[in-house]
Amino acid sequence: MSGAESAGTGDDDVDRTPVPNADVCVVGAGPAGALVADRLAVDREVVVLDAGPRFDPADRLARQERAIRPAYDRPDVWDVGGERDAHANSGERFYPLNHARVKGIGGSTLHWQGMVMRLHEDDFNSGTARGVGPDWPIDYDDLRPYYAEAERELGVAGASDNPYAPPREEPHPMPAFEPSYSDSLFAEACEELGIDMHSVPNARNSEPYDDRSPCVGYGTCQPVCPSGAKYDATVHIGRAESAGATVIDRAPVQSLEHDADRVTAAVYATPDGTERRQEADAFVLACGGVETPRLLLLSDSEAYPNGLANTSGHVGEFFMDHLFAGAGGTLDEPTRQNHVGFYTSGCDGFYDDADEGQAPFKLEFFNYAGPSPVEMALSGDDWGDDLLERLRAGYGNHVAMGALVEQLPRADSYVTLDPERTDDHGNPVPEIHWSVGDRALDTIARANEVQVAVLEELGAEVEWVAGPDATGPAYHHMGTTRMSDDPAGGVVDPNCRTHDLDNCWIASSSVFPTGGAMNPTLTIAALALRVGDDVTAWL
Amino acid sequence: MELTRRDAVAALAAVGATGGVAVGVRRARDRADGAGSAAGDASAGGSSDHDGDDGTVRATMAAVAEVVYPEEVDGIDGFVDRFLDGRLDGSAHESGLREAVDELADASRAWYDAPVEGLSPDDRERLLREVGADTAEEDPDGTTAERVRYYVVNDLLLALYASPTGGELVGIENPQGHPGGAESYTRGPP
Numbered sequence: 001m002s003g004a005e006s007a008g009t010g011d012d013d014v015d016r017t018p019v020p021n022a023d024v025c026v027v028g029a030g031p032a033g034a035l036v037a038d039r040l041a042v043d044r045e046v047v048v049l050d051a052g053p054r055f056d057p058a059d060r061l062a063r064q065e066r067a068i069r070p071a072y073d074r075p076d077v078w079d080v081g082g083e084r085d086a087h088a089n090s091g092e093r094f095y096p097l098n099h100a101r102v103k104g105i106g107g108s109t110l111h112w113q114g115m116v117m118r119l120h121e122d123d124f125n126s127g128t129a130r131g132v133g134p135d136w137p138i139d140y141d142d143l144r145p146y147y148a149e150a151e152r153e154l155g156v157a158g159a160s161d162n163p164y165a166p167p168r169e170e171p172h173p174m175p176a177f178e179p180s181y182s183d184s185l186f187a188e189a190c191e192e193l194g195i196d197m198h199s200v201p202n203a204r205n206s207e208p209y210d211d212r213s214p215c216v217g218y219g220t221c222q223p224v225c226p227s228g229a230k231y232d233a234t235v236h237i238g239r240a241e242s243a244g245a246t247v248i249d250r251a252p253v254q255s256l257e258h259d260a261d262r263v264t265a266a267v268y269a270t271p272d273g274t275e276r277r278q279e280a281d282a283f284v285l286a287c288g289g290v291e292t293p294r295l296l297l298l299s300d301s302e303a304y305p306n307g308l309a310n311t312s313g314h315v316g317e318f319f320m321d322h323l324f325a326g327a328g329g330t331l332d333e334p335t336r337q338n339h340v341g342f343y344t345s346g347c348d349g350f351y352d353d354a355d356e357g358q359a360p361f362k363l364e365f366f367n368y369a370g371p372s373p374v375e376m377a378l379s380g381d382d383w384g385d386d387l388l389e390r391l392r393a394g395y396g397n398h399v400a401m402g403a404l405v406e407q408l409p410r411a412d413s414y415v416t417l418d419p420e421r422t423d424d425h426g427n428p429v430p431e432i433h434w435s436v437g438d439r440a441l442d443t444i445a446r447a448n449e450v451q452v453a454v455l456e457e458l459g460a461e462v463e464w465v466a467g468p469d470a471t472g473p474a475y476h477h478m479g480t481t482r483m484s485d486d487p488a489g490g491v492v493d494p495n496c497r498t499h500d501l502d503n504c505w506i507a508s509s510s511v512f513p514t515g516g517a518m519n520p521t522l523t524i525a526a527l528a529l530r531v532g533d534d535v536t537a538w539l
Numbered sequence: 540m541e542l543t544r545r546d547a548v549a550a551l552a553a554v555g556a557t558g559g560v561a562v563g564v565r566r567a568r569d570r571a572d573g574a575g576s577a578a579g580d581a582s583a584g585g586s587s588d589h590d591g592d593d594g595t596v597r598a599t600m601a602a603v604a605e606v607v608y609p610e611e612v613d614g615i616d617g618f619v620d621r622f623l624d625g626r627l628d629g630s631a632h633e634s635g636l637r638e639a640v641d642e643l644a645d646a647s648r649a650w651y652d653a654p655v656e657g658l659s660p661d662d663r664e665r666l667l668r669e670v671g672a673d674t675a676e677e678d679p680d681g682t683t684a685e686r687v688r689y690y691v692v693n694d695l696l697l698a699l700y701a702s703p704t705g706g707e708l709v710g711i712e713n714p715q716g717h718p719g720g721a722e723s724y725t726r727g728p729p
Binding site for chain 1 (some may be wrong): 696
């Protein structure tokens with residue numbers, strides 16, 4: 001079936017009854033939940049519950065059409081929004097939560113960009129190495145073997161040409177994508193300025209891998225890859241199901257029943273209006289940096305009056321994202337943009353200059369600067385020769401750079417419940433209170449200086465700068481159930497098990513004490529694999 | 540620049556339609572029913588009796604394409620016909636497309652006393668502007684103007700500019716939506 005309107009919302013004829021004698025219940029079918037489920041399903045009875053639907057793979061092209069056509073906003077591509085996804089904002093900065101997530105089997109990897117960098121060694125020791133923020137209770141070396149395994153699991157195309165990357169033990173599973181034509185233009189300018197360019201790791205097949213296609217260049221990576229070349233968590237959900245796991249979609253968990261030191265059941269709703277209870281020996285919460293703290297807060301009780309697993313008081317606190325800094329303009333020559341939707345070169349040369357006053361940041365050289373002609377063609381009041389003239393004038397010579405900047409955990413940046421508004425099941429919606437400090441804002445300005453210098457060296461006319469006043473989030477939700485050795489200092493221990501509950505783990509970027517400036521999914525995946533090992537050992 | 544069968548196949552691939560067996564069955568049935576006869580039975584895609592028949596849809600879309608496509612494009616009739624082979628696939632989109640075409644055809648008969656394909660190019664363009672399809676923002680559930688923009692004008696523009704030939708008109712041989720491989724981005728300008 002063709003047409004953007006033709007994408008369905010899943011099959012209702014599904015058995016959503018609880019699984020008897022489950023060993024493990026995983027809440028959330030994004031990358032963390034999928035990897036945990038896959039790791040445990042061979043030897044254990046595993047159930048995965050997800051609030052969203054099981055999307056039909058046959059609808060991928062219809063969703064791509066939604067991504068291109070102006071009638072659809074970004075959340076429409078994966079059916080995000082409505083009362084199910086209602087939320088509130090109360091901070092100094094608006095947070096567009098429903099642009100930042102997908103609910104359903106595969107989670108936000110369905111719409112992600114697919115960049116998979118490892119955090120740097122100092123990211124695990126920010127307090128000690130940079131003088132700000134907490135240290136993680138684990139080091140890079142603790143995660144290093146899990147990083148390598150995560151790269152194999154997701155399928156990462158990369159090279160070892162980045163002199164600033166942390167040490168690695170083996171090549172990436174696939175060769176890196178070749179640099180773009182515009183990378184070659186940037187390279188000349190960067191060489192003049194003494195700025196090192198290098199390849200970037202993509203969770204996207206540069207060659208056939210894991211029975212999935214190589215990239216075929218649809219150019220709509222974010223928010224949808226029709227070819228399956230970009231990794232998404234349906235891969236590991238499929239594997240987990242093949243190994244015997246039960247995956248229940250459209251089953252939003254309403255609360256976690258518990259006693260003083262254990263979770264006993266996940267209470268979930270189903271589309272037919274019934275509520276059911278999934279019991280299990282162990283529970284793994286993997287619903288991201290917003291819904292995970294929300295679920296804990298919704299599960300308050302006499303034993304945990306401030307929210308489950310919240311003796312520390314830190315559930316929901318320290319909400320962080322990465323900040324975007326960017327600049328772009330035009331050249332007087334073709335730059336060959338928008339053939340693909342991912343970037344192929346970056347610069348981490350400024351990353352480890354970080355200290356108390358400057359945050360780590362990484363630079364990105366875009367391959368998708370300026371407008372896409374097909375998207376331009378669908379807006380405007382012209383057609384025929386006039387439209388073609390406009391497209392030719394608007395496309396062809398843009399260049400742009402981006403950057404991600406770390407923000408520190410702050411007491412005034414948090415996720416809580418909005419008592420005034422409820423979702424489609426009558427539960428208080430998440431309230432985002434997002435605040436950004438001066439260190440991050442100053443670093444955005446610093447990143448802009450570098451970007452403008454590169455663009456000017458390139459001979460570009462700089463036409464826009466996304467600086468401290470125009471920054472926005474990169475849609476990486478972190479920090480809201482932070483990891484800490486000290487039960488008073490965090491929600492989970494170094495193994496990502498909650499301090500309060502013996503049988504409850506959290507696999508999510510919500511456990512990050514600090515965020516660094518690298519896209520978080522590879523670290524999420526590495527931690528999830530580690531959680532799988534810890535749950536196995538505990539069972 | 541000639542629009543080819545490859546362009547039509549590429550345009551269909553970009554929107555998730557393939558044409559193929561179902562189209563062959565439909566065309567055989569249409570021939571049996573006589574050219575231009577109503578194809579609005581349920582098995583043909585849930586369209587209502589009121590919706591435009593295949594002949595009207597194809598003729599109207601080709602006539603509109605001659606207005607909204609640039610002059611340097613050739614092969615429009617065959618391109619649009621093949622694109623519709625896949626688009627008229629029993630989907631919700633087909634139903635909306637037929638309804639929008641039908642409304643445009645009704646307006647043409649009411650205001651110009653002729654079907655869309657019977658109008659001169661200038662009158663066809665005037666009709667589209669009088670319907671409001673030039674300034675409307677596309678909306679599959681909107682007003683007539685918004686739906687004509689969505690299902691007729693923008694469907695045709697999407698088909699053209701997501702195809703290799705349409706992309707090359709603008710200077711990009713692998714436009715967004717077209718799976719043209721992961722090599723062209725590495726190449727410099729021709």
